[in-house]
Amino acid sequence: MTCQLCTEASSYPLDRVIFSDANWILRHSAETDILGYLVLQSKRHFLDLSEATKDECTTYGGVLGSAMDCIREATECERVYTFSLAEAVPHFHVHIIPRSKDFNPQYKARGIMSYPTTPAANDGDVKKICAAMKELWII
Ligand SMILES: [Zn+2]
Numbered sequence: 001m002t003c004q005l006c007t008e009a010s011s012y013p014l015d016r017v018i019f020s021d022a023n024w025i026l027r028h029s030a031e032t033d034i035l036g037y038l039v040l041q042s043k044r045h046f047l048d049l050s051e052a053t054k055d056e057c058t059t060y061g062g063v064l065g066s067a068m069d070c071i072r073e074a075t076e077c078e079r080v081y082t083f084s085l086a087e088a089v090p091h092f093h094v095h096i097i098p099r100s101k102d103f104n105p106q107y108k109a110r111g112i113m114s115y116p117t118t119p120a121a122n123d124g125d126v127k128k129i130c131a132a133m134k135e136l137w138i139i
Contacts, residue, residue: 005091006045016126018070018133023056024063028130031117034097035129036075038067041093048084048092062139064094070133071098081112 012027018038019026029037040063042056049057068080077098084094097112107115120126 003045003091004089005041005093009041009043016130018067018130019063019137019139021059021063023059026063026067028126029095030120032115033119033121034115035121035125036071036077036098036133037121038071038096038133039093040064040067040096041091046092047086047090052092064096066137066139067096069138070136071096073136074129074132076100083112 009025012025016028016030017025018028023043024040025043026038026040029039031037042052044053044056046052049060052060064082068082071077071080075098077100079099081097081099082094084092086092099108099112105111
């Protein structure tokens with residue numbers, strides 16, 4: 001079985017990768033036009049945290065917390081949504097999505113699941129916000 005996330009992990013454009021260590025890759029999403037929408041994924045292939053090592057579980061909180069700090073600093077959001085489904089791609093990854101004040105109400109809360117996955121955000125804007133997030137990154 002070929003896993004999309006395992007395959008792509010080594011080829012993410014570096015200007016879209018906010019953070020990477022032995023366990024985690026944090027990158028800007030290539031889906032939707034929401035600037036600051038990050039995806040945190042495990043480097044190792046596993047489905048969910050019940051299959052994670054102690055070290056992966058321990059470091060997860062710090063990386064996720066820093067990712068949310070970055071989003072709050074770099075975007076004008078009221079909420080930061082996080083969820084992990086692993087239905088389309090059974091490799092552990094968490095969607096971390098800034099929800100701004102002027103967000104269309106139909107996409108608030110659980111409505112975020114129906115947010116259009118295309119078009120993607122403008123590439124120049126994504127690079128700019130990623131650079132800002134890298135400047136803000138503290139773990
Ligand atoms: Zn995988």
